Amino acid sequence: NFAKLDIEREKRTGFPEVVFGEGKTAEQMVIILKRLQQYAKRAMATRVDEQKAATILKDLPQFTYHPIARTLYWKHESEPDVLYGGYVAVVCAGTSDLSVAEEAAITAESMGCEVKRVYDVGVAGIHRLFDQLPLIQGASSIVVVAGMEGALGSVLGGLVTCPVIAVPTSVGYGANFNGLSALLSMLNSCAPGISTVNIDNGFGGGYNAALITSL
Amino acid sequence: NFAKLDIEREKRTGFPEVVFGEGKTAEQMVIILKRLQQYAKRAMATRVDEQKAATILKDLPQFTYHPIARTLYWKHESEPDVLYGGYVAVVCAGTSDLSVAEEAAITAESMGCEVKRVYDVGVAGIHRLFDQLPLIQGASSIVVVAGMEGALGSVLGGLVTCPVIAVPTSVGYGANFNGLSALLSMLNSCAPGISTVNIDNGFGGGYNAALITSL
Amino acid sequence: NFAKLDIEREKRTGFPEVVFGEGKTAEQMVIILKRLQQYAKRAMATRVDEQKAATILKDLPQFTYHPIARTLYWKHESEPDVLYGGYVAVVCAGTSDLSVAEEAAITAESMGCEVKRVYDVGVAGIHRLFDQLPLIQGASSIVVVAGMEGALGSVLGGLVTCPVIAVPTSVGYGANFNGLSALLSMLNSCAPGISTVNIDNGFGGGYNAALITSL
Amino acid sequence: NFAKLDIEREKRTGFPEVVFGEGKTAEQMVIILKRLQQYAKRAMATRVDEQKAATILKDLPQFTYHPIARTLYWKHESEPDVLYGGYVAVVCAGTSDLSVAEEAAITAESMGCEVKRVYDVGVAGIHRLFDQLPLIQGASSIVVVAGMEGALGSVLGGLVTCPVIAVPTSVGYGANFNGLSALLSMLNSCAPGISTVNIDNGFGGGYNAALITSL
Amino acid sequence: NFAKLDIEREKRTGFPEVVFGEGKTAEQMVIILKRLQQYAKRAMATRVDEQKAATILKDLPQFTYHPIARTLYWKHESEPDVLYGGYVAVVCAGTSDLSVAEEAAITAESMGCEVKRVYDVGVAGIHRLFDQLPLIQGASSIVVVAGMEGALGSVLGGLVTCPVIAVPTSVGYGANFNGLSALLSMLNSCAPGISTVNIDNGFGGGYNAALITSL
Amino acid sequence: NFAKLDIEREKRTGFPEVVFGEGKTAEQMVIILKRLQQYAKRAMATRVDEQKAATILKDLPQFTYHPIARTLYWKHESEPDVLYGGYVAVVCAGTSDLSVAEEAAITAESMGCEVKRVYDVGVAGIHRLFDQLPLIQGASSIVVVAGMEGALGSVLGGLVTCPVIAVPTSVGYGANFNGLSALLSMLNSCAPGISTVNIDNGFGGGYNAALITSL
Amino acid sequence: NFAKLDIEREKRTGFPEVVFGEGKTAEQMVIILKRLQQYAKRAMATRVDEQKAATILKDLPQFTYHPIARTLYWKHESEPDVLYGGYVAVVCAGTSDLSVAEEAAITAESMGCEVKRVYDVGVAGIHRLFDQLPLIQGASSIVVVAGMEGALGSVLGGLVTCPVIAVPTSVGYGANFNGLSALLSMLNSCAPGISTVNIDNGFGGGYNAALITSL
Amino acid sequence: NFAKLDIEREKRTGFPEVVFGEGKTAEQMVIILKRLQQYAKRAMATRVDEQKAATILKDLPQFTYHPIARTLYWKHESEPDVLYGGYVAVVCAGTSDLSVAEEAAITAESMGCEVKRVYDVGVAGIHRLFDQLPLIQGASSIVVVAGMEGALGSVLGGLVTCPVIAVPTSVGYGANFNGLSALLSMLNSCAPGISTVNIDNGFGGGYNAALITSL
Numbered sequence A, B, C, D, E, F, G, H: 001n002f003a004k005l006d007i008e009r010e011k012r013t014g015f016p017e018v019v020f021g022e023g024k025t026a027e028q029m030v031i032i033l034k035r036l037q038q039y040a041k042r043a044m045a046t047r048v049d050e051q052k053a054a055t056i057l058k059d060l061p062q063f064t065y066h067p068i069a070r071t072l073y074w075k076h077e078s079e080p081d082v083l084y085g086g087y088v089a090v091v092c093a094g095t096s097d098l099s100v101a102e103e104a105a106i107t108a109e110s111m112g113c114e115v116k117r118v119y120d121v122g123v124a125g126i127h128r129l130f131d132q133l134p135l136i137q138g139a140s141s142i143v144v145v146a147g148m149e150g151a152l153g154s155v156l157g158g159l160v161t162c163p164v165i166a167v168p169t170s171v172g173y174g175a176n177f178n179g180l181s182a183l184l185s186m187l188n189s190c191a192p193g194i195s196t197v198n199i200d201n202g203f204g205g206g207y208n209a210a211l212i213t214s215l
């Protein structure tokens, strides 16, 4: 009644519906996730806080909760860990972006991609990025996660050949306006191979990168 | 002096620097484009109005001007038309989005992709989209171009397996706020396989789609 | 002193004044609601949180509190449940929009309309909407409730002949800007038979739909 | 190619597709309007400036151009002027709102409704509104058009029983922000029977009002 | 050190410096208010929450705290209650605006004006305003306090000869954007004798009205 | 038909309706102004550009056009120039604010006040303001006109005993956002005796100041 | 892994990397600060709340926590207190700006500058500023900290010869929009020798001022 | 009357008042500039379009007009070209930023500084910046001019020891919102030694840099 699971999503788009955890009770989520398990071999929920996760895990102990990424994930035992060759690079600017970066990384891993994490390489100390460039340039697709001025997106975009998915974060304060500065920065990137998802949407970043790597 | 051509861009990112035509004089552009021709086999400029294009073409008659897309393009005769298999689908919501859609299509073609155009299939008459679904679903990557409420992005995103690049346009008036409504709509899409570029940035849409198709 | 009840509202507009529960103490509300009961046969309050409702219900046990919709409602026993033929369809995009959708549904029911609920049929899985289309198309008026990109409004608007009242919700995060994305989306709908009320204003959505159904 | 006419729109929603005149060339519009005439008995285009209209009328002299409303309209001779009983009241606040008010009035008339115009009755001289109240209160539905602070919507909403469609206009300057003040005002109306359409969207106002009157 | 009291403010502007209570500790406020008492015969602080007030009152029991207005006030016993003829009318739209209206009323009283309160006369039931019109029209100056669409300002402005100070409140939700709708509404009033102060600035409203009444 | 003159405005508010010149044709304005002359002894129109004024003056040569203030004004020969004692001081920050300052000054003069102009005394050279302080402090009411950061309002507000009406102007560029910076500055003034009117609303500034001076 | 310390920052820019305390756990901060101590003789962290500071100080008792400025600071015993001649003046408008002003002062002191504090000299009582002018004019560089309308920046900018760094604060409410009013005010200053940092960024203000003083 | 020249500005701040050319007539400017020449040895005006400049130059042929920077400048023959050691580096991201960069450069030169121009070194091709680093790092102060995402500010800020003044430009389109993206980017820079001036304010950038270099 309160939920009409999109059970054919996997058939249409390649991955089952992912449950948006905000604004749902733990009870609603248990019902939805159980139904998902009947129709799919992988199931995921995002933006689940620690308390709600604990309640859900009592009913659904097969799920794994990742506290930094705030995700719940389950995969049928018959499903392999890695489904595709190549790897997704998840690059973030500062330690404070960790939670969003992990949401991206866990999402891509949940979809069957290998992930390499390159964290805390923001442009204020740009040599840190150059040190990691070979690792980043070897990726099939890149997620770049940055708050504040979000400049990492443009800098990286000019250095790689594969598509870059930019995830602005709300890290910062004042004229950051909860992530607006990084969002606008990324949308206005003068390096062309970048496209952007919503502020703090690590899930969307990881999903798009995995989609590209899976091609 | 006024321009330091990024002549190694092609080596680093796979495609030579594209010239942003706004805020440059025809004279500056001729100098820049001539230098590009020395270093690369393809050269492109965007956002060039008809008058500026006419002046440039006097000096550079080998370039082709596309008045709807407002692009200038040149390719060395040794370069093939199509470099990659598969095709990019460029889908737009209304006739008024044509200029941005063509900028995307021409960009992807300039980069060596085949392009299929599916125009004027906005959600107010959604059956028009469903009629074209097989064509769209066969693409390697999709550019979706829409103004006003930009709903086409989400609808399409839930119907296809390949990555979707969404281009909001400034088509509309009033609370459209020059494309803000479509931009926010696309960034907040509840269909996950979508990422977004700047308002009216057909170039960025075509570029990212071509990048994915070239993988 | 602090409240001048608009006791002729029902005569002028067809329905008694509805009390806005935010920013009022439980004590103020009891006094206002009691006065309303003297002049009208139906009385309603919106945006009443659970704690305030509990205090009020001690004094006014004849009222019914609906915790999801956060409404208080009372109707004189002489009043029938349903006053008008036809029905209002309340359609929402996701499970997280439930609270606003229920506020709309309860409002329309309080005003004497029959209501059919069609929940969780967002455009990312558009077939869910098509499955319910006959039910929706049979309505006298429709309330469509959606957050994030709010695309459901436009899609629905192109499929029905009766008026659609769109209610954007604040469901989402980041560039959703507390409902701005859905609001702008709905205001810019290219499907013409839609009009919009305030973000999270389920009450306004239900009220307008009931008004139309009562014609 | 550039336009996929939504020829079944009339069947689905009760009125044929209306052409949005901005961003289309006169040539494109002639082709679209001619096709519309083959499938429907009424055809309309909005936001057509005087020069474009003149060019179109050379090819399509059966159309009528309304310069204040900036609309083009044609109706097959077999079609009656008035299709429905009752009438739509179009009420506007100031003389400067005339163009939007006329767009609403012409739209409702084109859809077969009788229209009564009540112009220049803004709240700064509120007795002007009260003088016209009987005429307004007799309507089946009301379009209220106002710029600047848009207060007319709320005032009227508290005085009538039928649904009110509010159209904010961009009339004003400074902190009017091109109609934002009137838009927000109308969306936040404390009178409940009001719903809002886009800034300057007289077409949407007239369309919704006609839809309600046609019930 | 942390505070340089503006002890000549009264000489320059007619009233001593008023302490802004937010962002100051109770300790800081006690020191400032004590110093004020040495230089002036009246002292006031605004935006003081209940807990901070309690701490301050322990040290400064001669002050009066008004919990609805959130003000602290002290006047030397030699000072008369009323200093000026005429009266300030404080008019508010809804019960939820009470706190801001009281801040205005208390401020004007503290400055030596008589105040008449006319509360809950919003435009949705406009006859309530007309019932009170003689009282309002007899005032020397008027403070009008309203949230949501803030239409009361314009309506009143067209009905009176004395200056009107408009105070927008943050009462409302959604596209009210914390008072922006009422603020813009009041700034764009088409009735000319209105000027506006900050959102929720009852203090400023009362101050300006008292200033005018004191002329 | 297109205009319902508010002929009792003078009786209700003390001054006849003033015509808003934007968005009206010269023909409409001539009709309106002629009617005004039948009912009132003073008539005024604002925001009239030079060309429109010229057309109007052909029909209404008794009117005076002030090109800097962009106002039209007429007064019956029986009316005295000055109706009230005291004077209004109109103070502006820079030479570029002249047009708005003159609109304020002309308005106050039209309403029968004496006006003293103190121009180009912005805070970047604050001694210029101090030089003129005696003249300003002698006024019955003050209009302060400033663009860019609008700081003049607060500075002045702390130096005078009479009410200050602040008029933000759109003078500036970039993050001035067409006057938003000066508007917000004035609304947030920490000097309490200031109230604000719309951006570039010299008319409102002069009107309110004249109202106060006429008390 | 989660942090790649920019250990060469001091070499490149003259001061070691400063840790942004928001969004990091106490554990992460201890690890980062310990590493900093190995590579540098001074170490600083900003925006550290009292509770987090307490946890960190257990592990790193050599650090000093400044509760008003919310900073952690450590300096090797071999390092002198003052490294440069001249002094930085930190000027703030009101007592409520203290926390940001102290962040600026502590930062400049941590970098080896002498600092003179001039607090609570806002423009509403401008003589307070003039009293302190000799002290301010003797500085090598000035940080000006102000909320609400932020006018102090422009006033000061017109009175001094050295560079002024303006720090807008979020002190205020309503149309202050969390510091936007002060930010825009400072960016639009008509006094030319001012540049601005982020809202509440006392750190940036102090850093830039110290940089200039160290020249 | 319309202008009170701030003739002591030079004494107070080190440089005579600079005339803001927008919103002034050529006649007003001639009068102001002539007066400036009587009191100062250098005189400058900004934002003067070509046509206005031509008119002014007829009266004041000793002035030099710089069409790209849109500045007028005059210096007494007794004044030396260069007054200070060291140099200002003006660095810009793209050719389209030229006009703002030149305004900065000409301003600094007018104030007696040597200037080195480093143009078109945006982050999309970051090696171009590294090639010029020695030149940039040798400067006493740096102006960085960039539009679109404005990332150049942060990147540069992390590579130099001297203060950086960031000038966001309105170059770009769409979600650039006339320079907002670059402005927010620069204000949120995670590299600390940067402060920002208004969008397109090359004058402010050059002025602050020259001030620092003159120390």
Ligand SMILES: Nc1ncnc2c1ncn2[C@@H]1O[C@H](COP(=O)(O)O)[C@@H](O)[C@H]1O
Pocket (backbone or CB within 6 Å): B093, B094, B095, B096, B097, B120, B124, C189, C190, C191, C192, D017, D018, D019, D020, D021, D046, D047, D201, D203, D204
């Ligand atoms: N003035 C208008 N405002 C908003 N939508 C409109 C207007 N006129 C026509 N439309 C809608 O715009 C769509 C046509 O888009 P297009 O394909 O660009 O002509 C149709 O679905 C119409 O319902």
Ligand SMILES: Nc1ncnc2c1ncn2[C@@H]1O[C@H](COP(=O)(O)O)[C@@H](O)[C@H]1O
Pocket (backbone or CB within 6 Å): A017, A018, A019, A020, A021, A046, A047, A201, A203, A204, B189, B190, B191, B192, C093, C094, C095, C096, C097, C120, C124
């Ligand atoms: N973190 C997320 N951000 C954006 N969309 C999401 C997120 N997690 C899940 N979704 C999408 O939200 C939709 C589910 O909405 P609901 O019915 O409310 O669960 C699905 O279509 C998902 O693709």
Ligand SMILES: Nc1ncnc2c1ncn2[C@@H]1O[C@H](COP(=O)(O)O)[C@@H](O)[C@H]1O
Pocket (backbone or CB within 6 Å): F093, F094, F095, F096, F097, F120, F124, G189, G190, G191, G192, H017, H018, H019, H020, H021, H046, H047, H201, H203, H204
């Ligand atoms: N391009 C500019 N941007 C910002 N402020 C400027 C500019 N040019 C001049 N100014 C300042 O504007 C003020 C002059 O204002 P006005 O009296 O209108 O000429 C002076 O204080 C200058 O410092």
Ligand SMILES: Nc1ncnc2c1ncn2[C@@H]1O[C@H](COP(=O)(O)O)[C@@H](O)[C@H]1O
Pocket (backbone or CB within 6 Å): E017, E018, E019, E020, E021, E046, E047, E201, E203, E204, F189, F190, F191, F192, G093, G094, G095, G096, G097, G120, G124
């Ligand atoms: N509620 C209020 N809203 C706006 N300004 C206020 C308010 N209360 C006091 N003020 C002003 O704030 C200034 C005091 O600032 P502070 O030094 O922080 O106490 C005084 O100039 C008062 O006029």
Ligand SMILES: [Mg+2]
Pocket (backbone or CB within 6 Å): A093, A094, A095, A120, G003, G004
């Ligand atoms: Mg770090």
Ligand SMILES: [Mg+2]
Pocket (backbone or CB within 6 Å): B093, B094, B095, B120, D003, D004
């Ligand atoms: Mg179409």
Ligand SMILES: [Mg+2]
Pocket (backbone or CB within 6 Å): A003, A004, A005, C093, C094, C095, C120
């Ligand atoms: Mg769902």
Ligand SMILES: [Mg+2]
Pocket (backbone or CB within 6 Å): D093, D094, D095, D120, F003, F004
């Ligand atoms: Mg009128």
Ligand SMILES: [Mg+2]
Pocket (backbone or CB within 6 Å): C003, C004, E093, E094, E095, E120
């Ligand atoms: Mg009430």
Ligand SMILES: [Mg+2]
Pocket (backbone or CB within 6 Å): F093, F094, F095, F120, H003, H004, H005
């Ligand atoms: Mg000046």
Ligand SMILES: [Mg+2]
Pocket (backbone or CB within 6 Å): E003, E004, E005, G093, G094, G095, G120
């Ligand atoms: Mg103070």
Ligand SMILES: [Mg+2]
Pocket (backbone or CB within 6 Å): B003, B004, H093, H094, H095, H120
């Ligand atoms: Mg370039």
